[in-house]
Amino acid sequence: MRNKFEFEELVYEKASVISNHEHHVIKMGRITATAAAAVLVVTTIGIFGFGNVKGSLNSDSSIANEQNYYIQKSAGNDAAAAAADDAMPDESFEDNADAFSEEADGQSSKEADAGVTAEIIYYGSDNFVSVIDDNSQAEEFLEELASMEILTEKSPGNEDYISCFTVREKDGENYTDQVKLYLIYNDVVLVKEYGLYDDWDIKKAENYTADNICSIELSDDFISMIRTYFTDDFMEE
């Protein structure tokens, strides 16, 4: 075993590795979202709307800068820390997460006005891991998604697709502040969790194929509603 000082070095090494890995995932998330916009094969749960998806992806650049700030500061690199600090936007990630959650509440009433029957689904992080790792639970999860009328559309002649949906957890009768954004692109699942673990995770969904994702039946009204959330800004991005 390492002594205390060696262990501390290991901690900083791990921090650096995690930070670098997340920058890569963030970049990948952007590529995914851009590709999705380009081919108009975007799926999202209506309650949160597409503007929120965009906001969430943007907020991750602030996380990257913030991570860099703390790592540099911890290592005593004041100049580098100052540079990372400058790169951080005024709006914090936490503020974004709060806004995300508040906006979600607003979207809920908007959805009701539109007469669309989409619902929020509740899944804890443990369940989600199971979804990805266990085929039977993955199927169950997909069935549940299908019953919720979540939009999934496959671009004609294009095998690529993206599935985006957000989940708020529920504790008893009340919503928690755990809000998650899931992006499924081909066989890769990106998970964005807000709340206890502000963390990107990436999982290989080996048991998923384009066909079984896209077998979900969708109502025209729901598809139509989702498309109203596409903004010009996002399309340009």
Place this chain on the structure above:
Amino acid sequence: MNAEEYYKSFLNGDKAAFSAIIDMYRECLIFFINGYVRNEDTAEEIAAECFAELIVHPKGFKFNSSLKTYLFSIARNKAADHIKKCSRLTLYDSAVKIEKSSEYIEFENDILKDEQARLLRNALPKIKEQYATALHLVYFEEMTYKEAAAVMNKTSKQIDNYVARGKAALKKILEEEGFVYAE
């Protein structure tokens, strides 16, 4: 200063404060994780990742619980993830032989202060993981049910049940092994 105050200090740039946090929780965290992974090197790596989370995700901890609870919660998730990735071990797998270094034995002795604690620890791998984790947190880490619930993402009532069922299961095992309770 307590751990939360040290962490605030670290976030303000005091690197020594982070060393103090590591001092406080390194050993008990490795000991806890080793209950899952049954390999002290792996446990040490995962423990380091838990501390690294405090650096990389400074806003993950909201200061509305104890830092210890937060660290143990991360540790449990990471240990479970590790086991899933390996897919060859089960939680608290008693069939896996543990190699212990002298350093590990030293701090294990600090935690397992008496023979009863040692018996309890040795029997934990023989009961359900959730019972074992609840008992570990409550008895070795001296967490309240509420704190253990936060670590395990359960309610206090569920922890109460786990502890009661865990104790019943342990009693049965110990009796089968010929353990005689002191009068």
